[in-house]
Amino acid sequence: MWLKILGSFLVIIASVSLGFMLAAQYAERPRQIRQIISCLSALKSHINYTAIPLPAALVQSTGGITGPVAELFQAMASLLADNGLTPQAALNQALKDSNKLVLHNPEREVLSVFSANLGGMNREEQHKSLDLAQEQLSRIQYEAERLCEQNVKMYRYLGICGGLAVVIVLV
Numbered sequence: 123m124w125l126k127i128l129g130s131f132l133v134i135i136a137s138v139s140l141g142f143m144l145a146a147q148y149a150e151r152p153r154q155i156r157q158i159i160s161c162l163s164a165l166k167s168h169i170n171y172t173a174i175p176l177p178a179a180l181v182q183s184t185g186g187i188t189g190p191v192a193e194l195f196q197a198m199a200s201l202l203a204d205n206g207l208t209p210q211a212a213l214n215q216a217l218k219d220s221n222k223l224v225l226h227n228p229e230r231e232v233l234s235v236f237s238a239n240l241g242g243m244n245r246e247e248q249h250k251s252l253d254l255a256q257e258q259l260s261r262i263q264y265e266a267e268r269l270c271e272q273n274v275k276m277y278r279y280l281g282i283c284g285g286l287a288v289v290i291v292l293v
Contacts, residue, residue: 126293133292134285141281145274151224152270155263157191158229159256162236166252169245176241177203190222198237213237232258 164183168174174182180199184192194216201212213233217223225233236255240248 130289133288137285138281141277145277147224148270148273152263152266154191154224155229155259155266157187159259161195162252162256166249169248190220194220209240210234210237228262
């Protein structure tokens with residue numbers, strides 16, 4: 123009897139935690155996109171108003187931001203400084219190395235296209251490229267927030283109800 127109760131309790135805890143973890147990923151994606159937009163805005167000001175090398179501008183653009191996005195920009199800066207990679211290759215490598223980012227393919231594509239143009243144009247063209255990337259990321263952020271609103275509650279309830287359903291079937 124006690125083993126059934128303990129087993130049921132553990133099944134419910136596991137399913138609820140799984141549901142909450144999936145919900146947290148959906149809630150994290152819009153926040154990370156907002157942080158990337160903020161970093162791109164800071165990078166735009168560093169490119170337009172200061173004449174510092176790109177790796178230093180990338181590191182400085184993460185001021186006030188912590189977490190996976192800051193680590194992404196700092197990893198990109200270190201790859202640019204140490205290995206002499208192109209900005210696109212450095213960003214792609216940093217994206218591969220970062221396992222905490224919950225970015226999907228649209229965000230990755232926007233960042234890849236942006237990084238292909240980074241450092242190879244004059245300031246005005248880079249400014250336009252940054253504006254375009256920020257605009258595209260803003261649209262993606264809106265869509266991610268819409269999906270977040272729909273799916274966060276669903277995954278939480280699905281975790282709870284799924285666990286209860288498994289317990290009912292097993293008992």
